[in-house]
Amino acid sequence: MSSGDLPPVPRLPTRTPPRKQRAPRERSLTREAIATAALEIVDSEGLDAMTMRRVAEKLGTGAASLYAHVASKEDLLELVVDRVIGEVEIPPEADPEHWQRDLKQGLRDMRAAIAGHRDIARAIFARIPFGENALGGAEWMIRTLRAGGLPDQVIAYACDLLPLYVTAVAYEEGLYASENVTPEVMLEFNVRMRDFYASVPPERFPNVVALAANLTAGGTGDERFEFGLEVLVRGLAAMAD
Amino acid sequence: MSSGDLPPVPRLPTRTPPRKQRAPRERSLTREAIATAALEIVDSEGLDAMTMRRVAEKLGTGAASLYAHVASKEDLLELVVDRVIGEVEIPPEADPEHWQRDLKQGLRDMRAAIAGHRDIARAIFARIPFGENALGGAEWMIRTLRAGGLPDQVIAYACDLLPLYVTAVAYEEGLYASENVTPEVMLEFNVRMRDFYASVPPERFPNVVALAANLTAGGTGDERFEFGLEVLVRGLAAMAD
DNA sequence: ACCTGAACACCGTTCAAGT
C-alpha cells in the first residue's frame, strides 16, 4: 500500500486545475478514514449518494473539513476506486499452459470486485487508473498475455480493451444495482422487453421480431459476460500472428 | 420519424416514477424544439452544461415550462440520444460476401456519429435504447450478422456486445472532448504517461516498464478502436460453430 | 496546523398563480 516509490501520476490539465493541498498531521480525519467512509456510502446508498456533505456527516464534521485532506471530490473518487481495484487477488506468476483460462478468471474476479460496490463502475470508467493496485493489475495482465506469446503491441492494446469490457459491463449492471432492482423485477423487465421486440412492426424490423427471444435471453447477465470474454479471448488468440 | 406504430417502450421501475405528462398543443415549445436546443448545448458546451435551466434559457423561457413537454431530464436525454443514433446511415441490405467489412464500417460510422456530439456517449451508455433509430440499428446489425451465418444466440449477444464496445470507446474519448483537450495537449499527456510507466519500480512492475512505449502508443485513438473491432469480429467469426 | 459555519453559485423538480 506504500506509494512513496511511485513517480508522480500524469494528469490531464482540466479547465479548473485542482487546488494544491497542505499535508495533514496525524489526526482523526485522514485520507484513509475519508476513503473508508466514502466507500461505505457507495456500498449502502450508491455513487450519487456519495456527496462531500454525506461523507463529512458520516465522519461527524462538515464538508469543508474534507478539503484539508483531499483536493476535490475527483481526488477522493480516485482513492476509492484504487481501493476497489485492490480487492482483486492476483496470482504471483503466469502459467503458459493456461493463459486463456487464467486471463478469463482474472477478469471475472475484477467484475466481481466491482459488482460488490454497487455502481462504483461509473467512477472507474471515467479515469485512467494510475494507482498502486491498478499498476499491479496491469502487471498481471501483461504477464499473462506474454505467457500466451502475443506480440507486445497486441498485449498493450489488450490491456486497454479487456478492462474496458469488464468495466463497461459492470457499469451497466451497476445501474440496476443503484436503482433497487431485485432479480424478480429484472425478470419482469426482461419479459416486457421481449414482448416489446416481438410486437414491433415486422415489415420494418423483421429480424428484431425474429430474434426477440434471443435478444432478451441470459437473465443474470453471467452468460452475457461469459460470451464477451469468449469472443475477446478467441479474438486475441487470433492476433498471435 | 413517426413512432405512432411502435408499442409502448418497456421501462424499469425507478425509485421515483416519472410523472405523467399532458399532451401539448401546437405551440412554439415542442419536444422537437426542446431536443434541438438540448443537443446544441451538448455540442457546444458538453453534456454537463445541458441543464434544464440552460435548455429553457436557450428557448427564451424558464425551466419549469419544459416539464409540460418532457417528463423529466431523463426523458429529454432519451430524445436527444435517439436523434444522435439516427445520424448513422444504414445500408438497405446485407452482403454475405463482405459481412465482416460491412459490420466494421457500420460500427465506425456509429463511433463517428457519437464523436460528433462531444460527451453524449455518457448519456447513451446509461440506457437501453428503444427508440425508432435504435431499432433500425439493431435491425441492421442482426441482418449483417445473419449474412455471416452466425447462430441466432450468438447474434443476439453480439447485438449487445458490439454497441457496448463502440459506446465505451466513445465515452472515454468524449471525456477528453468535454474538457478542452487539444491534440497537442493529448500528445503531451501521452508522453507523460509513457514516462510514468517507464519510471515505475522495475522490480515490482517489470512488464509495465518493458511495455511503457507500447501502452501509450496509438495517438489519435483510431488504431485502438480498430484493434478492438478486429479482435471482436475475429472472435465472433470464431463463434460460428 | 487544522477545523468550521456560512455563503456562493449552482442543480432538478414542484406548485400555485397567471393567461
Place this chain on the structure above:
DNA sequence: ACCTGAACACCGTTCAAGT
C-alpha cells in the same frame, strides 16, 4: 391548455474566522 416565478431541497467548493 399551456406557461411562469418563486420556492424546495439539494450540490461542490471557497473563505474568513476560529482553535
